[in-house]
């Protein structure tokens with residue numbers, strides 16, 4: 001019986017500790033939410049080499065930092081899907097699915113039907129936070145442009161092109177507008193020259209080979 005007596009002050013100090021813990025957790029979560037407004041989580045085919053990621057993430061970060069595409073968040077967190085831990089808290093998440101061999105800029109020619117390089121999905125009138133990039137088609141579109149380039153230049157061109165398609169689709173998601181503009185990143189058809197243009201040179205010489213398309217389904 002006597003053992004119940006000292007448990008009262010203990011209980012109230014426990015409550016204080018719990019409250020302090022809760023407040024510090026809330027502080028951590030609100031800080032996290034501010035630190036990463038958007039998180040782009042990338043999924044790629046299993047056979048894709050790890051060498052894809054570093055140049056790709058640098059190209060995206062560089063692109064967003066140097067070019068003002070009108071996106072409110074120019075420093076999103078970039079993560080591979082296998083880096084996400086269960087229960088991890090994020091701000092807004094956008095999933096990016098890379099289809100085909102995004103790590104191999106030059107690929108054997110396979111006749112492909114004309115189609116988009118990237119797209120987003122609209123469900124019940126709302127553009128969903130999922131971006132698809134077709135690397136098999138991209139590699140073919142870039143083939144003539146990357147001819148004569150070194151392997152390093154080629155993967156740089158591929159990373160740049162993926163970044164441009166990603167930004168194009170991300171704009172559709174943030175604006176909830178599937179429309180296109182006549183010039184710039186939101187053109188319905190991005191030429192190969194525009195796709196591989198490094199930041200600050202997006203207004204590259206106009207290439208009339210309209211064989212590349214960034215569009216939604």
Ligand SMILES: [Zn+2]
Pocket residue numbers: 168172178180187188214215216
């Ligand atoms: Zn589009």
